[in-house]
Amino acid sequence: MSITEQEMELFNLWSLNRKGFVFDGVVSETDYLESGLKLCFVLKEVNDIDGGDWDLRKYIYGGGRRQTWDNVTRWVKCIRSIDHEMRWKELANISLEDRQQTLRAICAMNLKKSPGSHTTERASFVPVVVEDKLFIQKQYAFYNPDITICCGTGWDFRSALDFTDCEVFKTSRGIQWFLNSDNRPVIIYSHPAARIHSPLLIYGLFDAVREIQSLM
Secondary structure, three states: OOHHHHHHHHHHHHHHHOOOOOEOEEOOHHHHHOOOOOEEEEEOOOEOOOOOOOEHHHHHHOOOOHHHHHHHHHHHHHHHOOOOOOOHHHHOOOOHHHHHHHHOOOEEEEOOOOOEOOOOOHHHHHHHHHHOHHHHHHHHHOOOOOEEEEEOOHHHHHHHOOOOOOOOEEOOOOOEEEEOOOOOEEEEEOOOOOOOOHHHHHHHHHHHHHHHHHHO
16 A cells, blocks of 8 residues: 555544644655655644645645745755755745755654644643654554654654653754654754754754764
8 A cells, every 4th residue: 555545544633623624744755755865843732723625735735835845845955955954045035946956755744633723722732742642653564664754843743643651852953853763853843934044954853864864
C-alpha cells in the first residue's frame, strides 16, 4: 500500500471525530521518496477561520502562502545543500515557482487536524493532541523521515510519540533534539513564521542540522 493510500485510510477514520478535518502529509509521494533526504515538518494546526475541510498537501503543492512557506523553502534548500553553505543572496528572494518545486518533496503534518487562528490557543490544542496521539503516531510511522523538524511543536510531538522519557540532546548552539524510534533526529525548532529575522531563523536550523548529521 502506498503512503498516500495509508494516509487516506487513516484520515477517513480520524476525520470522523474532527470537524473541519484538514488532510496533510506527503505533498508528492514520488518526489518525497526520490528526494534522497526525506524531510518531515511537524506543525500545530492550519490557520483557517472558515472552518477547514480541505487538503494541505494540495495547497503546498500549489506553493502555499509566502509568510510561512518561503522560510520552509529556504530551510529545505539549505538542508539539501548541506555541504555548500548557501549565501543569503541565494535565499533572499523566493518565488512561487521556488516554493512549488522545492516543497513538493516534503512531508508536512499538523498535530491538530481541525483548524485554528493565526495564534494557537493551548487550551484547545493540547487536549486534542492528547486524544489523537495514537492517530499521530500511526501517521508519522508512514513517513520514515531522515530528519524531522518540529516547528514550534517539539515538546507536544515528543509527548504524542510517548517519548517523554527519552534523552534530549543539545547542539553546541543550544538547539534541542531527540531520536525517534528509528534513531533518526527530531529537531525542536521554531515555527517558520516566527517573529525572528529570517536569516537567523534559517541559518540557526542549518547549523543544527549540519552538527547533528556529523554525529550520526
